[in-house]
Amino acid sequence: MTAASSPKVIDLDGIRVTLPSRAGPVEILRGVSLAIERGEAVAIVGPSGSGKTTLLMIMAGLERATEGRAVVTGRDLGPMDEDALARMRGDAIGIVFQSFHLVPTMTALENVALPLEFTGREEPFERARAALGDVGLAHREDHFPAQLSGGEQQRVALARAMAPRPSLLLADEPTGNLDGATGREVMDLIFDLHTRHGTTLVLVTHDERLAARCKRVLHMRDGLLGEAPALEPAGTAS
Numbered sequence: 398m399t400a401a402s403s404p405k406v407i408d409l410d411g412i413r414v415t416l417p418s419r420a421g422p423v424e425i426l427r428g429v430s431l432a433i434e435r436g437e438a439v440a441i442v443g444p445s446g447s448g449k450t451t452l453l454m455i456m457a458g459l460e461r462a463t464e465g466r467a468v469v470t471g472r473d474l475g476p477m478d479e480d481a482l483a484r485m486r487g488d489a490i491g492i493v494f495q496s497f498h499l500v501p502t503m504t505a506l507e508n509v510a511l512p513l514e515f516t517g518r519e520e521p522f523e524r525a526r527a528a529l530g531d532v533g534l535a536h537r538e539d540h541f542p543a544q545l546s547g548g549e550q551q552r553v554a555l556a557r558a559m560a561p562r563p564s565l566l567l568a569d570e571p572t573g574n575l576d577g578a579t580g581r582e583v584m585d586l587i588f589d590l591h592t593r594h595g596t597t598l599v600l601v602t603h604d605e606r607l608a609a610r611c612k613r614v615l616h617m618r619d620g621l622l623g624e625a626p627a628l629e630p631a632g633t634a635s
Contacts (some may be wrong), residue, residue, distance in 0.1 A: 405468070406565050406597040407433040407456055412465035414451055416618075425451045427620040428465070435564070438591055438598040440608035443617035449601045452617065453569050456599065457492055458482035470564055487516035491558030491566045491596075493587070495573035497550040499542040499557075505529060505549075509557045518561065528560035529553070532586055548579035550599035552586065559590050566591065569601045584610070 409432075414425040426448050433439050441449050454460040456476050459482075467474045470489040474482065486492070490574055499508045508523050513521035527537050532552040542550055551571065558566060567586060572580030584607055590600045600611060608614045615622055 404434045405432050406435050406470055407431060408468040410466045412455055413472050414623060415463045423458040424434050424620055429622045431622060433597060433599065435597055436595050437613065438611040439615060440602060440611040440615045441615045441617055442602060444606045447617045450569055453567050453599065453601050456569055457490055458485060479486045487489045487512055487561065489564050491563040493554055493568045493571045497554045499550055501542050504539050504541055505534060505553045507527060507552055509560050512557060513560055516561065524534040524560050528556040531590065532556045547575055548583060551575060551583050555586060562594060563596060565597045567599050
């Protein structure tokens with residue numbers, strides 16, 4: 398089944414990640430299986446160190462599984478080399494991190510256009526300008542990251558992730574470095590773009606209020622994943 402025809406954007410089967418340490422092998426992921434269909438919004442919650450970010454990095458092709466099979470946007474990641482994985486991310490995956498990862502010597506417009514140029518998209522700056530408009534920053538396109546607030550930098554990062562119109566958006570604690578009000582604004586934008594473009598969304602967070610906005614909430618603990626209520630009682634998430 399092709400990427401375009403398959404309803405599954407993510408199909409993980411028995412994913413294990415084991416890392417060496419002086420004390421012996423450490424199991425980060427212990428046999429995770431997960432299917433996410435096109436257009437879903439899924440939250441992954443759990444304590445620090447439970448394996449949430451590692452799982453997201455497997456989905457992005459930024460880390461390799463020790464065992465198991467990962468098929469993302471119809472592509473089996475196992476046989477792909479780093480160049481092929483980079484092309485896949487450029488074509489189909491947008492990623493928003495807790496840290497903004499903007500190039501400090503580039504303007505907001507140049508930061509957003511960069512992945513479009515990398516993947517050979519037509520009219521990269523026009524697309525980047527439209528993406529900045531989608532996040533309310535058309536008036537800041539010529540500003541450098543140091544001239545932007547934290548919320549504005551994260552909105553630039555979101556515009557960069559969404560400019561190629563990816564089928565999958567991965568967000569790793571996207572409000573972790575923002576104050577409450579700014580974080581809510583960023584999440585409003587993420588969910589708005591998810592709804593408008595039909596983008597599949599996977600959100601890693603420890604914030605139950607953000608997780609509750611997704612259609613499905615998955616709970617991770619000690620490298621295992623399951624459908625469960627959020628980990629902490631309401632009001633205690635940081």
